[in-house]
Amino acid sequence: MTWNNGYVTDIIYTTGYYDQQAPSHIALSCLLGNVAPGFARRSEQLTYLELGCGRGRGALCLAASNPEWRVVAIDFMPAHIEEARELAAEAGIDNIEFIEADFATLDPRNLPEVDVASAHGVWSWVSDDVRAGIVRILGSRLRPGGALHLSYNSLPGWQGAIGLQRLIHTAARRISGRSDRKAEAALKLVQALSGADAFHLRQSDLVQILKRDLPDMPREYVAHEYMNDDWRPCFQADVAAALAEAKLEYVASGEILENFPQLMLTGEQRAVWDGIDDPILRELAKDFCLPRGLRHDIYVRGPRRIGDAARNAALADLYLTLTRPPGEFVYELNLPAGHGALERGFYEPVVAALGQGPRRIGDLMSLPGLGGKRDNPAELVGMLVGTSQAIVVARQDADTGEAATRLNDHIAMRVLRGDPPHGALASLRLGSGLRCSGDHYVTASMMHRLGADSSVDRWAETIGLKAEGEGREKFLKMAEETRLRQSPVWKHAGII
Template structure:
């Protein structure tokens, strides 16, 4: 146990997650489509991430967003990792190893347009939550935006005793040593307890499914998630009230759709619509959706935009389709169950977005060409962005500003992929966000950029790299033992890379 970590789990480092909600561009777009004014993103903008973990999101956004980027994480291994990526990209990034308290007290910080913290709030003490809010109170511009995500009540209530069991076991029977062994021992213990059928399971039917889900995660993630000294579940309304200390008004969830219309039955919407207080209404919606994790956007001084201005701004943005049109499913999961999108409206729209090798597209052009109302096109683009099939693009001027930083960061990440499979995202200068590119695709991409253009040669080169390090190639999660199977599998992947993935990487300006 170290003294600087204030009870936060630091025996192993965190996973390399990427979260688009931390992107200033994405935050801005979610606010915009929900009718709320957000800061313009320019070369003069300043952004910040608190508790950036390994710093993958922070670095992708620092490289792919115009302006300066700041951030802190008190774990020195995390800060070192984040700084190494920033050096590689050459972005105007300033990453620190300060605690939130130390960071709030710095006198060398600018005023931020956005501050993001993902997966931090629940896992720290009340005092540290106040320090985070103090950063916002002192260093967020008027009109600036804040993203905060956390485990919430009442959704977590039935399964919360699970976390208690994990820490109870860890504290009393294990408590130190190898993270993987600690986590595995606690999981085994809880499994034995479940097998002995405690009566509690009868009043908490979500206990077992939540446990099954937890088990699937990697031990480092489980340790950071559940073995901290602090794990404070809060109601949305309490977070909103606390956020007022930093003059932060709840704006919307960090999703580009109208969550209530999408996730709730008409009966639920009718009930909620009778509640005029927006905080109470939002809190009650959590009871209807059984939500366990909230992703919220706050603004320091909310200003609602006139609807014509919202429409104008949405229509003057370009959009890019992230997967082949034929792969866009018309089924979307919502809290009400499966929602079927109207094929007759959505299919031609995604086909339009796929035209010219996924060139970023203009919504007005589509609306005029197909005689569709702009209202309907906007609705489709919101839903398709929600399901991560479409992303809004930055202006051409912004793309030019960030392209070189993204190229350098992506080259660094692809080089790293030779030795390590932990990072499966690259930075897109087009969207200002990360894009999922798995390790083998990163190896192909580096080779392709170096002039290797055929599937056979891409597969041969990748095989050389992977086998040099004595690494096994997996197919459906199982290692391929036979060298012929290895090369055959890699050739199939290389064909897919050239025909399916590459046009999309090119559109996203990753390739």
């Protein structure tokens, strides 16, 4: 057997950043599940472990945004570890260690004890012995009260689309060549069969969504997501049973809105769900209702349950800032339970206050002029963060951290050289990343290097766009627009 054990390793994965992996987001999820995030007490000396870190951008962002933390990130692909180490060294991020290891064989005693762990996009893509290795690591190294974020392809969400994965996997196996080319050929076959109205490519909603999105997905993403031999979606009950070996208990969803059944389930579904007491059965019932195939679960090793009063007091002390200009705030919501709207009488004053900068939830709740609902900070924070329109601020008085700025700048240069543009701007104030596009990386970097008000012509020259032409014009337009739109948001988020 080769070292990769059926996992695609001949091409590197794409880059990405996922809010659900950030300890501040995990702490919020715990609170919404009425569990005390004990690890948050160590918020300045936290040890964070990422299992299956890919190219390391998420772990690097967290390390740069929290210079006092110790971050350990593991992946078995040497190409991923090499690139991540290179970026860490270039950007001078020295509180992170990248380890090349296979979870199936890694001796947990070689790792430190950790407060928070995360494995995104790993569990349902690897073999039983790798999953067992992950449980062994967590059982041995996650501190009491420590939390885990785990994402995986879930059932029954995937049930109508299992055949589609198998089609891509089998086609890829039968074709020779590199995995990105195999992915290309496999997708052509999917399209051809779909064009010929193959019965099982028209049955499930997930298949429809995937058929729509797959042609534009980066080929390295398709390869890593669909072409591994051990790909296998899971029921939450089975994941919970496996993690129980490590004394882990499910406490909440990392998808903030999923912690609000009134938004996720229709009235009829809710009536059935309300009648179920058993937590595992509740999750299964929810999974039967929600049209999604990926779960983000939060587990805690020894959860301490708290009542609503303690939860509300902890929530009231959190700070939030907006992730978009207040004028672009979206009040209409499309939810699994149907169309909904955030009540303007309550949310408009909140959004206006947040438009001035980070605010404490407790202070937002007592703004003059708010309609009812003053006693429900969970709903306020849930709606704002759950719709990705606000983010938790870890250190409201911090300025732009030097390590965070260096990392953002080095990634910007890589994006200009052709790296994928998906990621997040690191921020000491947020203690996490603000998701962004490639244009954002470049704009934030130029504002730092040349001054927030510097001329975009100088930016164009700095990145080598000297000659007049369409490319330069496009860049200047993008730069002006991005600066204008993002400046207030970035100032409040401690990015510039």
